[in-house]
Amino acid sequence: MTAIKDLSAYKGVWVFIEQFEGKLTNSTLSLEILGEGRKLADKLGTDLTAVILGENLEKTAGDLIKYGANTVLVADAPVLANYRTELYTDIICQAAKERKPEILLVGASATGRDLAPRISFRLHTGCTADCTELDIDDEKKILVSTRPAFGGNVMATILCPDHRPQMSTVRPGVMMLPTWDEARTGEVIKLEVTAKEEDAKVKILEVKKHEASAQNIQEAVRVVSAGLGACTGNCFDQLKELAKELDAEIGGTRPVFETGLISHDVQIGQTGKTVRPELYMAVGISGTVQHTTGMANSRTVVAINKDPNAEIFKFAHYGIVGDAKAVVPALIAQLKASRN
Amino acid sequence: MKIIVCIKQVPDVTEVKWDENGSLIRTGLPSIINPNDKNAIEAALTLKEEKGAEITVVSMGPPQVEEALREAMAMGCDHAVLLTDRKFGGADCWATAYTLGMAIKKLGHFDLIFSGVEAMDGNTAQVGPEIADFLGLPLLSYAEAIEVGEGTVKIHQKLGDLTRVIEGPMPALITCEKELNVPRIPRMDLVFECFEKEIKVLGMADVDGELENFGLKGSPTRLRKVFSPKRAKAQVEFLEGTPKESSQKLVEKLHEINAI
Ligand SMILES: Cc1cc2nc3c(=O)[nH]c(=O)nc-3n(C[C@H](O)[C@H](O)[C@H](O)COP(=O)(O)OP(=O)(O)OC[C@H]3O[C@@H](n4cnc5c(N)ncnc54)[C@H](O)[C@@H]3O)c2cc1C
Ligand SMILES: Cc1cc2nc3c(=O)[nH]c(=O)nc-3n(C[C@H](O)[C@H](O)[C@H](O)COP(=O)(O)OP(=O)(O)OC[C@H]3O[C@@H](n4cnc5c(N)ncnc54)[C@H](O)[C@@H]3O)c2cc1C
DSSP states (O other), rough: OOOOGGGGGGGOEEOOOOOOOOSSSHHHHHHHHHHHHHHHOOOOOOEEEEEEEESHHHHHHHHHTTOOOOOEEEEEEEESSSSOOOHHHHHHHHHHHHHHEEEEEEEOOOHHHHHHHHHHHHHOEEEEEEEEEEHHHHHHHHEEEEEEEEGTTEHHHHHHTTTTSEEEEEEETTTTOOOTTTTTOOOOEEOOOOOOOGGGGEEEEEEEEEOHHHHHHGSSSEEEEGGGOOOOOOOOHHHHHHHHHHTEEEEHHHHHHHSSSSOOGGSSSSSSOOOOOOOOEEEOOOHHHHTTTTTTTTTTEEEEEEOOOOOGGGGSSSSESOOOHHHHHHHHHHHHHHHH | EEEEEEEEEOOOOOGGOOOSOOOEOOOOOEEEEEEEHHHHHHHHHHHHHHHOEEEEEEEEEEEEGHHHHHHHHHHHHEEEEEEGGGGGGGGOHHHHHHHHHHHHHHHHHHHEEEESOOTTTOOOOOOHHHHHHHHHHHHHEEEEEEEOSSSSSEEEETTEEEEEEEEEEEEEEEEEGGOOOOOOOOHHHHHHTTSSEEEEEOOHHOOOOOOGSSSTTTTSEEEEEEEOOOOOOOOOOEEOSSSSHHHHOOOOOOOHHHHO
């Protein structure tokens, strides 16, 4: 970074789309950032480009236009079927050097968090990680990214004023999904793929997909979380039903893991997972710091606890003081009723 | 085999306290080795015991990071390098990776670099992958198991809802997950011994590199502001009434804000 770059040459918003076996995976996340990318592009009065790498992508590429992309850059080749850091980085960096986007968004999934930093280093640009809010500075026309840090204890607003593309990874479950519009048209551009299997330094020997439920807690949009106060009688079974009604994953505190009702994969907190869903419903949880570091940055927190002074209420947006055994069934009934 | 382990000293954010306005009190937090980095150290020590290895821990930070490096040596690491210079201050991930990468180049031949997946304070998980790119190394991220073969290394990678077994040639960079192992406690005899050991201290002049790539100056990102997240305290809205009434109110609220 010796000479000052001519930043005006950089135009357009790019969004990296994840696929697995040719279809959108983390589909909501990729679509969420496509929706957000559309908003940013409109604010800047520029085009939105979706970038997708994999195999057999024709249909998916077309779908991305209906979801709002003006252009889709497709790298379609067997060697790209499974995500590989170096191959994907090479292709995206090459395309970015040639076409000069001003913004590049990547989902903050495991794949995205592996890929984005590598791209940003190579392009010598900044990357703001795990953003929960994106905007355009009206005056400077640059990206304004806001993200949690310190385990969700602080929020930071970060800019990348002098380097391009301005990169951010975006957390799942925080951006709105785009609408499908059959009438949208756009261009699908094929990127040339020269890489061969022999060029790939890293070989994939085995790929196993987990059962959808348990492992996905970090990508879940809604989480119903059980504390010891939700484990007596048939309360835990009712929680499972509540989770089903809400289309949520079940998680819980460490003592609940210790009772064996949940697996360690879904224990939330310091010695478990960190989650940041749209909705976190804490039932019978006291709210110690070891637990709240794992959930404090959820978008909306609901706490149900019989103790009005429970710490968890300090982290909650909505609180119900009451016995979980009575509140949970009532809530299930209300959810059912609201649907009719 | 030579292994380099990157470690970061972090404030123990699980000890965080808030003042009465709900703002984070940041002073007085104890400093610890970033938890994932302890898994990285443990992974290196395991390889040392199984196959023989020489382990160098590297950390960039203010002079007190020496404590973290001594703790790593008390766990069994052989050498320690402290990267400290006022001009390193204010580094973002890009500049951090640049500095660590330049220093690692100076250290000469190595077979593996280990880092944590993510530091507990910055929480970006970007430094490991960025160092790999700088040094042109294969990146094996999110390791839950590591197996070293003849010139190659294999890991079990936790990639979201996939678990993959991937293999690359050495030298390579591996980012370590907490599921990888249980870090050992420093050994008493080594704790005393490690105070005698030398820590190599490198500043900007020692690692070469271009002046404008270090520290705040070399950081493409700029922090505009830091603030406390909306922490509910006075904000929690209690929904009163019988279970039926309160749940009805809750369902209405959740519909209003599009949470369901
Ligand atoms: C090093 C360390 C690491 C830890 N890591 C974690 C971690 O990762 N995750 C984690 O969760 N914990 C962790 N813990 C444990 C943590 O400190 C707390 O002990 C734990 O979070 C409390 O779990 P709880 O809220 O389920 O139980 P309790 O603290 O026992 O709380 C139960 C709550 O339920 C309420 N209640 C009881 N009956 C009812 C009822 N019928 N209806 C409604 N409410 C009711 C009570 O008022 C109370 O608030 C860790 C601890 C240590 C020391
Ligand atoms: C509130 C806040 C938000 C920030 N957000 C961003 C952001 O979005 N983008 C950005 O580029 N920078 C950001 N930064 C700066 C960033 O935290 C620092 O650059 C930091 O040096 C590295 O980032 P990290 O803590 O996230 O480390 P991570 O990338 O999470 O660390 C991963 C691993 O890299 C190794 N490592 C990291 N730092 C060191 C070190 N100093 N010495 C040795 N090994 C190390 C460790 O093995 C560690 O486990 C932010 C800083 C603050 C205070």
